Amino acid sequence: MSLEQQYTAILAQLGEDVSREGLVDTPKRAAKAMQYLCRGYQQTLEEVVNGALFSSDNSEMVMVKNIELYSLCEHHMLPFIGKAHVAYLPNGKVLGLSKVARIVDMFARRLQIQENLTRQIAEAVEQVTGASGVGVVIEAQHMCMMMRGVEKQNSTLVTSVMLGHFRSNTATRSEFLSLIK
Structure with missing residues (x-):
């Protein structure tokens, strides 16, 4: 059964008349939207980065903040919407700026927590x-x-992961956290 057919079945089980004007194309649109919202399953890290890794002598923090993200909760398949702040300490290589946002999108466009x-x-x-x-x-x-x-309309979930020097070095962690305020 196609995704479109499954949406038709869901609408019918909800008690909707799937032949009414406003719903005739809804299963097709919903299937297309879900495929778009979950397109991260079709992407790999290698494809997303696409070789945009460049030699650099910089060893200071590189940060992209306020990267908007849209994902679907894996428990209810309802959206969660927010922003990501991503920083790293280069070790001879820097990542193309847009690739940080693309990495966020690749993982956000999957059913997630x-x-x-x-x-x-x-x-x-x-x-x-x-x-x-x-x-x-x-x-x-x-x-x-x-x-x-x-x-709860005003609740915000904040999560963090610190790896390497961000975890072991209090000054690095503090610098990062102060920059995202």
């Missing part, structure tokens, strides 16, 4: 760059907590 997403981004940046340290903080609002359940 934010805690795992944060770790996946950090480990991917570490793997690609060979950095001596990586720090990632994600702040996001979860529709599964806002639209249903406890219905």
Whole structure:
């Protein structure tokens, strides 16, 4: 059964008339949207980075902050929306600037929990760059907590992963955290 057919079945089970004007093309649109929202499954780290790794003598912190992200909670398949802050300490190589955001998107465009997403981004940046340290903080609002359940509209989940010098060196960690405020 195709994704489109499954959406038709879901609508019918909800009690909708799937032949009414407003819903005729909804299963097709919903299937297309879900494939787009989960396109990260079709991407690899190598494809996303696409060789954009450059030699550099810089060993100071490189950070891209406020990278907007959109993901789907794996528990309810409802969106969570937020921003990621990603920093690393180069060890002879720097990553093309847009590739940091593309790495965030690749992992965010999968069914996720934010805690795992944060770790996946950090480990991917570490793997690609060979950095001596990586720090990632994600702040996001979860529709599964806002639209249903406890219905808390102003809640934000903050997660962090610190690898290498970001974990072992308090000054590096503090610098990173102060820069994202």
